[in-house]
Amino acid sequence: MVTRYGGIVVAAIVLVLAGCASPASREGMALQSPVFGKQFPYSIRVQTSGGSETSALDTINISDSDLKAAIEDAVVQSKLFKSVVQGKDGSDYELNVRVIYFSKPIFGGTLTVEFETAWSLIKVGDRSVVMRKSVKSSGTVTMSEAFAFVTRARLAVEAAARENIRQGLKAISELDL
């Protein structure tokens, strides 16, 4: 009987420590003071796809809206483009970022998340594709940084996403638009 209750207590502790999956947040994916060394005098519209929402019983995901917001924040903060346009009309360039893959951590101590996105930049005027690039990044978080698994997993995903956004915008900044 004692053993049975002990098992239930251990299971309860594991559930509490594991918790429910929480999605990668816009704030967590935001770049801190991004600088790309170039400022294009054009407006841009950002679209994202391939992400998904995180439900309570699901593994961690990145939502399209949060990824879009994080990219837009980085563009605005770095002043890489003159302005970010919402809606379908009125932008000089259109940036499409599609989530291709990210490794969803299931368990482990030090978590490393691999992340790949497909970036394409289109000049709206003539619909020409000025950049198509596969951007691969990773993020690692150790147990000393976050003890709870769900927090560690979220931080690793956010770190991978931040690095991905940084690489993608850096590639755009190297273009001659």
Place this chain on the structure above:
Amino acid sequence: MYVKKIPEDGREINLLIADKLRTKGVTVTTGTEPPVSNVDAVVTYIDKWMWDITMYMLELTITIRDPKTDFPIATGNSFHTSLTRLSPKEMVNEVVENIYKGAK
């Protein structure tokens, strides 16, 4: 198309993918070497396995890429935990069918 085998893949998922693509009328070769220059697309995959009484494929992502730039042209993913587990062949079928549905 050329299905690029992951060198560590002892389960030969590349062969399942190649077979499935052949049923779609695609001419497919596969191997670990870099693709020859005349292929129209390179197919890469990432398979993740878990243990629950027996090993099962937890997740499969297949990506069809431009052979020159590595840019992902199309991708598909399947994620099944132990309760809804599928065989590797079924996972491949599901992902490839999803890619073709998305392309229409």
